[in-house]
């Protein structure tokens with residue numbers, strides 16, 4: 001559909017941008033910011049992106065005359081045909097030109113007077129690099145085109161989902177997970193591991209009861225025989241080198257005995273063995289025992305892993321680690337560090353399928369600038385960020401505080417899904433993390449409505465805005481408001497007073 005005509009302006013048309021006057025065909029909103037358009041040029045079919053819209057009207061250009069007529073109690077439009085002189089001018093950025101089915105950079109400007117059309121769906125699908133059997137996320141904004149992204153391009157490296165709270169991050173993540181769960185073996189199914197900090201993903205288990213398993217974080221246990229001394233130092237960053245070596249020696253002794261038929265050992269056995277050991281300096285021994293007691297107090301350790309991680313991570317299946325009842329961040333970090341390392345190692349040896357690890361509140365687990373003690377899971381997540389792609393171990397990092405997220409991890413996220421962000425520091429941080437986000441695009445981020453996302457990076461040839469569809473699984477019950485919570489508390493209190501009276 002034709003929507004305008006290229007005009008000659010001070011700066012253009014040039015090979016990088018042009019303006020066009022929008023045809024007045026009676027439609028109230030004939031063109032929108034962020035829409036894709038096409039123009040025929042000598043080079044071929046030029047595709048451009050509307051970056052600004054400006055209205056002009058000659059009659060209203062001179063301040064004096066507008067005011068003068070108003071003083072006389074009249075409006076300009078009642079005397080002159082001023083309405084007919086209102087024009088809408090769109091500024092467009094040239095993205096590329098298609099000739100003989102190849103997309104190339106524009107090196108030649110369109111001519112003034114040339115017709116501008118809404119971009120054809122087929123052209124756009126090609127241009128953006130959408131796929132037919134890909135992961136369906138929603139619709140391209142301003143165009144009725146379903147956005148299906150190629151699974152490999154989307155998850156081959158890593159995905160960051162960034163936005164302020166309430167902008168639609170968890171909804172997006174659920175949509176993506178539902179899409180992955182709906183895949184058939186013929187088109188390839190990765191396994192999914194979800195670290196669910198707020199218990200928002202349990203609805204997936206009702207939607208796909210035979211594909212999704214929920215594990216309560218409090219039921220997770222780490223098998224002490226599976227830990228090496230290095231992993232202990234991750235949990236206890238203050239432990240010294242000598243202490244680590246002694247610990248390693250004792251772990252090896254215990255493991256040798258286990259293989260010889262003594263059965264698996266837990267934290268109590270380990271501590272008892274360290275206390276009994278005769279080959280250690282007394283002070284060192286006491287310190288080491290102290291550290292181990294500190295770890296034991298978390299109640300995380302057992303003789304064997306629970307659950308057995310490798311057995312649970314299966315193609316086309318999801319496991320949800322429900323941390324919603326757990327308040328201790330260090331405990332959550334230890335469990336994540338352990339599980340992520342286990343999975344990554346199993347993946348390297350081909351014992352588990354390609355997987356996607358979804359991490360809500362990623363800034364809590366991979367913070368930037370925190371000490372080692374406050375960021376126990378950071379090393380392994382950074383390792384997966386750097387090396388995961390070789391093994392198809394992908395991360396989906398979800399965060400409302402991009403500024404507080406490790407830059408190592410953020411820079412390895414090759415596709416960013418950005419929903420509404422209003423904090424200017426966060427916008428700036430996001431802009432710096434990806435060169436595809438130009439100033440124009442960055443400006444649009446703060447005005448995105450809930451549920452609309454900028455998709456930028458390897459999954460698409462050009463940044464696009466997508467209206468994300470709604471998740472099919474049930475959302476976790478909304479938190480009740482303050483008013484409701486206060487009322488509930490009071491009625492409960494009254495009830496117990498009445499009960500007490502009745503009892504007396």
Ligand SMILES: Nc1ncnc2c1ncn2[C@@H]1O[C@H](COP(=O)(O)OP(=O)(O)O)[C@@H](O)[C@H]1O
Pocket residue numbers: 163164165166167168169170171172450451452467468469470475
């Ligand atoms: N794509 C969408 N379309 C319509 N409404 C949405 C969409 N995404 C989110 N919402 C609405 O916004 C609310 C918050 O979404 P949520 O995904 O929980 O945000 P976040 O995880 O970023 O805090 C949802 O309860 C839903 O009502």
Ligand SMILES: [Mg+2]
Pocket residue numbers: 166169170171200
């Ligand atoms: Mg959320």
